[in-house]
Amino acid sequence: MTFFLQALSSGLALGTVYALLALGFVIIYRATDVLSFSQPALMVFGAYWTVYFATVIGWNFWVALVLAAVIGAAVGWLVERVLLRPLVGRPPFSAVMVTIGLDIVLRVITDDLLGISQRTVGDPFGLQVVNWGGVTIPRSNIATVLGAILVISLLLVFYRTTKFGLAMRAAAFDQEAAMAQGIPVGRMYGLAWALAGSMAAIAGTFISMGNSSLSRSTWVFALRALPVIVLGGLDSIRGAIVGGLLIGVIERMVGAYQPGTAPWLGAGFEQVVPYIVMVIVLLVKPYGLFGTREVTRV
Amino acid sequence: MLDVRNLEVVYEDVILVLKGLSLQVPDGDIVALLGPNGAGKTTVLRALTGLLDVHHGEITRGEVTFDGERISDREAHHIVAGGIAQVMEGRRVFAELTVEENLRAGAYTGRTDGSTDRVFDLFPVLADRRKSTAGYLSGGEQQMLAIGRALMADPRLLLLDEPSLGLAPQLVEQIRDLIVEINAQGTAVLLVEQNAAMALSIASHGYVLETGKIVLDKSAEELLADEDMQEFYLGVQAGGGRRSFRDVKHYRRRKRWLS
Secondary structure (H helix, E strand, C coil): HHHEEEEEEEEHHHHHHHHHHHHHHHHHHHHHHCCCCCCCHHHHHHHHHHHHHHHCCCCCHHHHHHHHHHHHHHHHHHHHHHHHHCCCCCCCHHHHHHHHHHHHHHHHHHHHCCCCCECCCCCCCCCCCEEEEEEEEEEHHHHHHHHHHHHHHCCCCCCCHHHHHHHHHHHHCCCHHHHHHHHHHHHHHHHHHHHHHHHHHHHHHCCCHHHHEEEECCCCCHHHHHHHHHHHHHCCHHHHHHHHEEEEEEEHHHHHHHHHHCCHHHHCCHHHHHHHHHHHHHHHHHCCCCCCCCCCCC | CCEEEEEEEECCEEEEEEEEEEEEECCCCEEEEECCCCCCHHHHHHHHHCCCCCHEEEEEEEEEEECECCCCCCCCHHHHHEEEEEECCCCCCCCCCHHHHHHHHCCCCCCCCCCCCHHHHCCHHHCCCCCCEEHHHHHHHHHHHHHHHHHHHCCCCEEEEEECCCHHHHHEEEHHHHHHHHHHHHCCCEEEEHHHHHHHHHEEEEEEEEECCCEEEEEHHHHHHHHHHHHHHCCCCCCCCCCCCHCHHHHHHHCHCCC
């Protein structure tokens, strides 16, 4: 039982980070119909600034995290304004290619900033653990879950209740009609990228806390959010959250039990599992778990 | 109030759609813009509201002024903020949002405090369905929602593109009465219509647009009495009486304004 709970807790922590990353993809996709492949680079780039402020300059970790989120947002906004705005009205595919190119460029820059060493993000948790009835949970995992819940709640409140969130949803649904209502659609795109950029920075910091660290290979992690969004539905915020948790938990469960119960599947099988789950869900529900079908009157 | 002078609009750099069009909408009036399919009516509205570039069109000559200020080179959201709102052809409600969210989206420019009272007074049926998903409303309700959404921007000039499109005759009458009421509250209206009889019954002035040119520019009464107008737009045969579809032979008589 303790073994199970331990796997569950670490799965939830992993899942909330997946959810944060997936939300970045989903926000951009919903707003602009573009699947952004630059999220991995934005994640590592954003997280680098936490490293910089917290360990190089030596400020408080939380201040560094907020600053990194702000920088992530600024970079996201800038990317949209400079690289993607000129492509509005062109086929989304061209914009997708631009995001792939951007990912490569930004990652080269970040690699240079990071150097070849493993960098700790300067979080106050280190290797501390909490012991709850025999279940040991790293403090960093608890912080990750709480932090992600906070960030996701803020995002949902923003989306549901503020005028900008509403305008973003309207612009995502019908660009021209939104313009006719006086909604500056271009600015909404910028806003979507800014949000996605800051979520990427936060997610990147969270996964590098505790016993892990930020390095040149951390970016691969963001690609595992792809099965999450396909599973949850490309345009569904709820899908990103549920899908993220689901994939996180399944991955850690398989990681915990598979070596004992089915060793013939080989080592590292848990990394394949998200894709297997994705394929199965797509066979049953092609729109993903929560993807919207078109609303039509019958 | 709204003054369009010698407007020329070209799509994709080659397709000339409006050829020197001029029209005026005085403060507080209802003005009708009539014409057949493809005449350029919707293009006029796009040109007025800054939506041309979405369709790869641009104004190549002429200008649009609103209260003496040139608006033909402004972005769409500045124009709405300046007091011109439009109801697009085909309603274009945000189908996935609720009725209330649609209305709040209409109030984005912040010309009002976002109160929905005026709209719900005009359209009580929307008040009953405020939490419903807009995409599941009936056609008439969606049209009301589209008009209500435009009113949320508190426009001084409301542009309506074919509000009668696809609606039952009874609903067309209801929409017509609502337009009169909105106008009575002090909003000028430019009504783009194919349903000439409906439009001229409430408008004070009418323009007829054919292949990018204004061919008739008269007061509504004069247009209603005009012989060509009666034959080609109102379905009344020369010499009085309605005519049967069987006898329609357009080539029998040339439109006088073409020569």
